[in-house]
Structure formats: structure tokens, C-alpha cells
Amino acid sequence: MSAMLHPISRRLFLSGAAALGGVVMLHPFAARASANQAHLRLMETTDLHVHVFPYDYYADRPNDTMGLARTAAIIDGIRAEAGNSMLIDNGDFLQGNPMGDYIAYQRGMKDGDMHPIISAMNTLGYECSTLGNHEFNYGLDFMFKVLAGANFPFVCANLTKGSLAANARDDALFIKPYVILDKTITDGAGQDHPIRVGLIGFVPPQIMNWDARHLTGKAMTRDIVKAAEAWVPQMREEGADIVIALSHSGVGPAQYEENLENASLHLAGVDGIDAIVTGHSHLDFPGPKFEGMEGVDNAKGTIGGKPAVMGGFWGSHLGLIDLMLERDGKNWRVSASTSEARPIFERVDRKAKPLVESKAEVEDAARDMHEATLAYVRTAVGKTAAPLHSYFALVADDPSVQIVSQAQTWYIADMLSETEHKDLPVLSAAAPFKAGGRGGPDYYTDVPAGDIAIKNVADLYLYPNTVQAVLVTGAQVKDWLEMSAGIFNQVEPGKADQTLINTEFPSYNFDVIDGVTYRIDLAQPPKYDPKGNLINEGANRIVALEFDGKPIDPEQKFVVASNNYRAGGGGNFPDIGPDKVIFQAPDTNRDVIVRFIVEQGTINPAADANWSFAPVDGATVLFETGPKAKDFIADVKGVAIEAAGDGADGFAQYRITL
Incomplete structure (x- = not known):
């Protein structure tokens, strides 16, 4: 059975209108899409690092620059703006603040336990995520207990259970390298069409150094680009209309070397990839820090000529790629794109001013662990x-x-x-x-x-x-x-x-x-x-x-x-x-x-x-x-x-x- 790409409901329309100050703005792609054209919005979070609440546990006070509960308000708003949308995460959600440490080192995870970051993500209806390097900080057993609670799949094409095979397609992987989701997309004329969206994920190979104590003898990593070159053609063979790379990797140098930590620029050069969501670097792209970088077009929001986005960190931004899709016979292709990293706050007189309020359902999903974490950091x-x-x-x-x-x-x-x-x-x-x-x-x-x-x-x-x-x-x-x-x-x-x-x-x-x-x-x-x-x-x-x-x-x-x-x-x-x-x-x-x-x-x-x-x-x-x-x-x-x-x-x- 195919799934609709988030048609606008009355609830989402109203929550989105509230997040946007009561005005729902249609993207130009949505406004001008005609028959056999469709506007698809890809929403990305990345490097959440367990930040559900807008709260700095180290300073023990609220902080308006962070929190998935705040990002959630923008997500609702985006869904109200566009009927066809998908929400994906790009990794590094499991470690990075005292809530993560409290659960890993104090409370622990038993089979069947629900991690608060996963509970919060389930509340928002994520459709896919990849693994970041910090997912491995507490060991493989802990990580897989956490992943088991998710209502969405995880993908990672370059993490193997042992030695690398001669052919990447023969690697014994811990999780699926990719998924292909059967969706229904509505075109500009109001007609529904099937579309197959492929999502493939990658983790920095450097996890073998950073978490050697957890991974040595248990895992291996393959070069990001080489893994993509092996698996993306198979995704196309299996009927993926568009392929989105979930790259927990920054942009990095223009010169390719094997096993680059920040390989997204070279990943963009792999035939068959249509768009890339990036992360790991804790930056927002498009953004001023990418001006003048080789292979990057900050104005167009492209990396290596492909639509791309990096949504900050700790929930500070929602990464947003808008795709104009055209249907040519039975196939879809990307004809135009824009990218944006939409913030949850702005700076006024050097102070953070929130642009949105927290979504109560997301905070509620993690409230018990939030309270327990407060007691923990004060101990x-x-x-x-x-x-x-x-x-x-x-x-x-x-x-x-x-x-x-x-x-x-x-x-x-x-x-x-x-x-x-x-x-x-x-x-x-x-x-x-x-x-x-x-x-x-x-x-x-x-x-x-x-x-x-x-x-x-x-x-x-x-x-x-x-x-x-x-x-x-x-x-x-x-x-x-x-x-x-x-x-x-x-x-x-x-x-x-x-x-x-x-x-x-x-x-x-x-x-x-x-x-x-x-x-x-x-x-x-x-x-x-x-x-x-x-x-x-x-x-x-x-x-x-x-x-x-x-x-x-x-x-x-x-x-x-x-x-x-x-x-x-x-x-x-x-x-x-x-x-x-x-x-x-x-x-x-x-x-x-x-x-x-x-x-x-x-x-x-x-x-x-x-x-x-x-x-x-x-x-x-x-x-x-x-x-x-x-x-x-x-x-x-x-x-x-x-x-x-x-x-x-x-x-x-x-x-x-x-």
C-alpha cells in the first residue's frame, strides 16, 4: 500500500498557521506546479544530540537556541505550507547532553525500553534516519536497543559487521543500506501519482578511531563515496524514482581522498543521487560560512550541483529542500530546487529571541526523562x-x-x-x-x-x-x-x-x-x-x-x-x-x-x-x-x-x- 506524502489536514493547517504567525505561505514551486509537476519538501533535522527540550542542562536553565520541541513547530508549519512533504533525520541524535549520559550511564536501556529522543521523533512522524558517529558512543548493544523503539527505518550503507567484501554489495551490514518508500504524490492539477523515494545513509569512517573500544573486532566502515557508487545503481534498478542521500558528513576538501570524514561534496558527484541532506559539522547550509567554498553554490543551495541542506545542530534549524518534480512518462525527475536552513530563533541585541514556541506533545514524550535529568545534573x-x-x-x-x-x-x-x-x-x-x-x-x-x-x-x-x-x-x-x-x-x-x-x-x-x-x-x-x-x-x-x-x-x-x-x-x-x-x-x-x-x-x-x-x-x-x-x-x-x-x-x- 502506498502512503500519501502528508496532505494538509485541518489540524496541521492550524498548527502551521500558528507557527507562521497565522499566515500560510505557499512555496513558488507549489504555486506554479501544473499537471505532471509536483512540489516535494524534504525536511531535515540533524545533530539533535538528545536535545528535546529548549534547556541547557549544564547551565541548568532554559535556552531558546535549541530543542526538537521548538523545531517541531516549524515542522508543523512546513507541512501546512506544502501538501507533499517528508521528515527525515540525519543522525547524531543519541548522545551529546546530560540526558543522553544519564540514560546510558545511570538508568540504562532494557529490551523494550523507549528512549526519549526516539519517543519525541515518533511523535513527529519521521520517515527515515541514518546513523551519526555519536550513535556509537555507548556501544552497539545500547544503540540497537534504542533503535528498536523507532516507528521509522534506519539506513547506513557503509557500516559492516566485519571485514569488507570485495564488492560493497556483498558487505554484511548491520542495518539496511537503503529503503525505498512507496508514496503517493499530488501534482499541481490535484491528481495523485505513485512515486518511489529512495533513502540511503552514510556515517563517517572515522568512527573506527573515535569509538575503537566499542567497534574494534565487531565492525568496519567503507568509504562513503565507494559505498554510494555500489548501492545507488541498485536502488535505481529496484525502481527508485528519486534518491536522497542522508549524509552524516560535512562538505570537506575539493580533492577526493578515500575515507574522508567530510565527503558530502564528492558524494554529490555519484550518479543517481538527486539530493543530499548533510550534517556533522554543526553548521547551517545555505549560510555565510559556506561562501566561496569550492563546489558549493550558497545562493542556489547546492553542493556539487545537487540540492543540499544542513540544518544546524541541537534543533537550531530545520533543513529544508524544495524540489520541483516533473513526470516524464512513468518516471519523475528533479527540474528545480531551493534550499533553506530555517532557524528557531534570531539574535536581537546579542540575545536569542525565540521565533516559535515548543510543541507540547514533543515535550510530553520526554518529560519524565527531562525531570530525571535535572535531578541528575544537580547531583x-x-x-x-x-x-x-x-x-x-x-x-x-x-x-x-x-x-x-x-x-x-x-x-x-x-x-x-x-x-x-x-x-x-x-x-x-x-x-x-x-x-x-x-x-x-x-x-x-x-x-x-x-x-x-x-x-x-x-x-x-x-x-x-x-x-x-x-x-x-x-x-x-x-x-x-x-x-x-x-x-x-x-x-x-x-x-x-x-x-x-x-x-x-x-x-x-x-x-x-x-x-x-x-x-x-x-x-x-x-x-x-x-x-x-x-x-x-x-x-x-x-x-x-x-x-x-x-x-x-x-x-x-x-x-x-x-x-x-x-x-x-x-x-x-x-x-x-x-x-x-x-x-x-x-x-x-x-x-x-x-x-x-x-x-x-x-x-x-x-x-x-x-x-x-x-x-x-x-x-x-x-x-x-x-x-x-x-x-x-x-x-x-x-x-x-x-x-x-x-x-x-x-x-x-x-x-x-x-
């Missing part, structure tokens, strides 16, 4: 033997930065333990995010000693960055630190109470590198300005730089753990960019910190004073911090510091004798 997952605060993070080695580096080093050392880089020393770069400044005198990390809850991690690490590692030399480590030291003004010997901090330099670019020891000579001018421009080539603020108790070898190679912002070139640090990246983790820095705390039980983030200021004869400097800093001044190591009265705008002022 201690470990202990800290020392307070975690950032009041002195800009002037001394700091416990709030130390714990981030400890977690990053622990994680990267494990991730690289079976790679060609396993014998290289691992350093870690981390910066204080909450360090006063424009955030005001209360804008500091402040977690007391004792129990530490998951939500406290948000106080340690503000941003949803992912862990990355770069390969650099000792000389580049020094230059990295020279750039960081640009946060300090030059200090004149013999002069009292000089202003220490250059307020034009953001604290999140003040990287402290753990694993080496060094001093900062403030009598020297900065080598780089806050934008990374070389301004004093001969300057050497970083002195006594040592590794393993000896002066650092400029030629020695080091792995430095950091985040995707810094490793990708953020902050314009010298010689640090994508060409230095050797590892891109599937995990956020926050998740890694949580795992580290759970693993350790009790963390001891007391600063080890691996960096300090070099003496400057007769000089003192002033800096401002939060008034609560007075409670921690006795704990500061390696700095002669004293209170110096009140600062401006509620800050407290301190003096350092150099």
Missing part, C-alpha cells in the same frame, strides 16, 4: 579537593584552567595511544573564559571544594567546543605562548602601580600551556598584537621555557591538546591552524571534563605554578578582579600579591610586586 558526580575559581587566572597558574588541561591531556593521550603519535609528549593549552572584563565583577568561575555536579562543568567551560590536537615544534610552542603573553602591557622597571592587563586582549585567548614550565618577562614588549599581527619581531617575553626540566628543543615535536576554535585558527595564533591538526575528537571539551571527573572520583586541580612572571626590578603592577577574590588570595602561588583597594564598577584592585 554530585565527583569531588574536587580544592576550589575551582578564576579570580587570579590572568596573573597566576589557576585551578579552573588546570582542571581543563588535566582532562584534555588525559583524553588526548588515550585517543592517540594506538596511533603513530603515541610516543610524542602531550601538552595542553587552556584559557580562562570567565575572567571579569566586560562580563563584570561577578563574571568568574567559582566552584567550592567538595561535591562537584555536572552542571558545575558549565562554570569551568562555557563553550560547546570540541577537543582537537595539533602537532607542533618546540619553537611553535614558544610562539604560541608569546601570542598569549600579549594580554599584558609592557612594564617599565622602577615604576610603581602600572596597569597590567591590556583590555583589548580577550581572556579566552590567554592560553596557558601545561606540560612545560616558563616565565613571562613583562619588561619585554609583546611580540604580537591582540589580532595576531607581528609587531616586535625580536621580542622574547617567554623565558626559561623548559620541558622535562631542560630547555625546550626548538625542533622537538609536541602534541598540544586544545579545542576546535584554537586549532582551527581562532585567535590568529602564529602557525596554528587546520594544517597542524592531527586529531579531531567527536567529543566536546565539556563532555571530556565530565568523564575525567567521573574517572578520577576526586580531582585535585591545585595549580602547580608551571608559569610565573619574571622579576622586573622596582616595578609593581595593578589589576582588577572580583571582590570575592579576597577569599582565595592565600592560595595563589608564585606571585607576590596584595589587596590594593577598590577598583572601578564593583571590581576589587590588587597589586603585584615584580
Whole structure:
């Protein structure tokens, strides 16, 4: 029996009209479709990462930038706009926030249990999904228990149960490589026609590295493009009128290499694929970040000449591909297309303003687990033997930065333990995010000693960055630190109470590198300005730089753990960019910190004073911090510091004798 492609019902019309402010806008394709022409809308969610509610569990407060319950309002609106529509998901729905961790690590999944993300998706009537890399984070058994609750199929053409066959069509796959859905589509003249829609899915081959502990000896992955070249012709042979690729993969380089992580551009070149829904990169396409990218037409919404979309992440956008289909005899073909990533919020005065309200049925599907997760994140997952605060993070080695580096080093050392880089020393770069400044005198990390809850991690690490590692030399480590030291003004010997901090330099670019020891000579001018421009080539603020108790070898190679912002070139640090990246983790820095705390039980983030200021004869400097800093001044190591009265705008002022 064929299925109608979501004809407009009164309920959907009304809910869609409400989501769109009471006005239902027909797409131009729908308005001009004639006999033997039909308008089909493909709706995509991707990288939901268990975000059903518009709620940040780390910060323990609502967040208007996320949540499938919010995206659901747009879905209803789209169905009201177009009679012919399909809703599909592009993977990474199972892990990524504390609700996912709570179910996997605390509650568990028994046969027959319903995962809340699946319950929410069932409520919305998804028709197909593929697997993302994060589906494997909790192991294969857990994943398949979750998938069993879905009212829709999952497809993945490049995940095998063992070794790869000589021919991809002979691979022993875990799930179907594709499905062909028999649908009924209504043309512009109101006539119904049968159409067979093929959906094929792909996962990044890198899951074999990222989740080796779960997959080694149990699974293998095939190159995305090669899998598509094998299976898409069979889909056409079986009568698929149109073929949609569900590519949990970003766009990536223009030059093809086997087993690319981001292969969607080359996937688009496979004959027989009509449109691609993409993801994995946590971006919205079409969008400004894709301007000028080779093989991408941002204005037309195409990748490699094929209609494509990427619907953000965490439910932030609904990916939307509009296809104008023409019937030529018994066959359908795509004659035109448009693409859009439709957001659930907008930025007004740097604040998120919701564009839609949550759909109650979707929240209700996950409400019990939402409430249980709130209790979970408010419960201690470990202990800290020392307070975690950032009041002195800009002037001394700091416990709030130390714990981030400890977690990053622990994680990267494990991730690289079976790679060609396993014998290289691992350093870690981390910066204080909450360090006063424009955030005001209360804008500091402040977690007391004792129990530490998951939500406290948000106080340690503000941003949803992912862990990355770069390969650099000792000389580049020094230059990295020279750039960081640009946060300090030059200090004149013999002069009292000089202003220490250059307020034009953001604290999140003040990287402290753990694993080496060094001093900062403030009598020297900065080598780089806050934008990374070389301004004093001969300057050497970083002195006594040592590794393993000896002066650092400029030629020695080091792995430095950091985040995707810094490793990708953020902050314009010298010689640090994508060409230095050797590892891109599937995990956020926050998740890694949580795992580290759970693993350790009790963390001891007391600063080890691996960096300090070099003496400057007769000089003192002033800096401002939060008034609560007075409670921690006795704990500061390696700095002669004293209170110096009140600062401006509620800050407290301190003096350092150099």
C-alpha cells in the first residue's frame, strides 16, 4: 500500500498557521506546479544530540537556541505550507547532553525500553534516519536497543559487521543500506501519482578511531563515496524514482581522498543521487560560512550541483529542500530546487529571541526523562579537593584552567595511544573564559571544594567546543605562548602601580600551556598584537621555557591538546591552524571534563605554578578582579600579591610586586 506524502489536514493547517504567525505561505514551486509537476519538501533535522527540550542542562536553565520541541513547530508549519512533504533525520541524535549520559550511564536501556529522543521523533512522524558517529558512543548493544523503539527505518550503507567484501554489495551490514518508500504524490492539477523515494545513509569512517573500544573486532566502515557508487545503481534498478542521500558528513576538501570524514561534496558527484541532506559539522547550509567554498553554490543551495541542506545542530534549524518534480512518462525527475536552513530563533541585541514556541506533545514524550535529568545534573558526580575559581587566572597558574588541561591531556593521550603519535609528549593549552572584563565583577568561575555536579562543568567551560590536537615544534610552542603573553602591557622597571592587563586582549585567548614550565618577562614588549599581527619581531617575553626540566628543543615535536576554535585558527595564533591538526575528537571539551571527573572520583586541580612572571626590578603592577577574590588570595602561588583597594564598577584592585 502506498502512503500519501502528508496532505494538509485541518489540524496541521492550524498548527502551521500558528507557527507562521497565522499566515500560510505557499512555496513558488507549489504555486506554479501544473499537471505532471509536483512540489516535494524534504525536511531535515540533524545533530539533535538528545536535545528535546529548549534547556541547557549544564547551565541548568532554559535556552531558546535549541530543542526538537521548538523545531517541531516549524515542522508543523512546513507541512501546512506544502501538501507533499517528508521528515527525515540525519543522525547524531543519541548522545551529546546530560540526558543522553544519564540514560546510558545511570538508568540504562532494557529490551523494550523507549528512549526519549526516539519517543519525541515518533511523535513527529519521521520517515527515515541514518546513523551519526555519536550513535556509537555507548556501544552497539545500547544503540540497537534504542533503535528498536523507532516507528521509522534506519539506513547506513557503509557500516559492516566485519571485514569488507570485495564488492560493497556483498558487505554484511548491520542495518539496511537503503529503503525505498512507496508514496503517493499530488501534482499541481490535484491528481495523485505513485512515486518511489529512495533513502540511503552514510556515517563517517572515522568512527573506527573515535569509538575503537566499542567497534574494534565487531565492525568496519567503507568509504562513503565507494559505498554510494555500489548501492545507488541498485536502488535505481529496484525502481527508485528519486534518491536522497542522508549524509552524516560535512562538505570537506575539493580533492577526493578515500575515507574522508567530510565527503558530502564528492558524494554529490555519484550518479543517481538527486539530493543530499548533510550534517556533522554543526553548521547551517545555505549560510555565510559556506561562501566561496569550492563546489558549493550558497545562493542556489547546492553542493556539487545537487540540492543540499544542513540544518544546524541541537534543533537550531530545520533543513529544508524544495524540489520541483516533473513526470516524464512513468518516471519523475528533479527540474528545480531551493534550499533553506530555517532557524528557531534570531539574535536581537546579542540575545536569542525565540521565533516559535515548543510543541507540547514533543515535550510530553520526554518529560519524565527531562525531570530525571535535572535531578541528575544537580547531583554530585565527583569531588574536587580544592576550589575551582578564576579570580587570579590572568596573573597566576589557576585551578579552573588546570582542571581543563588535566582532562584534555588525559583524553588526548588515550585517543592517540594506538596511533603513530603515541610516543610524542602531550601538552595542553587552556584559557580562562570567565575572567571579569566586560562580563563584570561577578563574571568568574567559582566552584567550592567538595561535591562537584555536572552542571558545575558549565562554570569551568562555557563553550560547546570540541577537543582537537595539533602537532607542533618546540619553537611553535614558544610562539604560541608569546601570542598569549600579549594580554599584558609592557612594564617599565622602577615604576610603581602600572596597569597590567591590556583590555583589548580577550581572556579566552590567554592560553596557558601545561606540560612545560616558563616565565613571562613583562619588561619585554609583546611580540604580537591582540589580532595576531607581528609587531616586535625580536621580542622574547617567554623565558626559561623548559620541558622535562631542560630547555625546550626548538625542533622537538609536541602534541598540544586544545579545542576546535584554537586549532582551527581562532585567535590568529602564529602557525596554528587546520594544517597542524592531527586529531579531531567527536567529543566536546565539556563532555571530556565530565568523564575525567567521573574517572578520577576526586580531582585535585591545585595549580602547580608551571608559569610565573619574571622579576622586573622596582616595578609593581595593578589589576582588577572580583571582590570575592579576597577569599582565595592565600592560595595563589608564585606571585607576590596584595589587596590594593577598590577598583572601578564593583571590581576589587590588587597589586603585584615584580
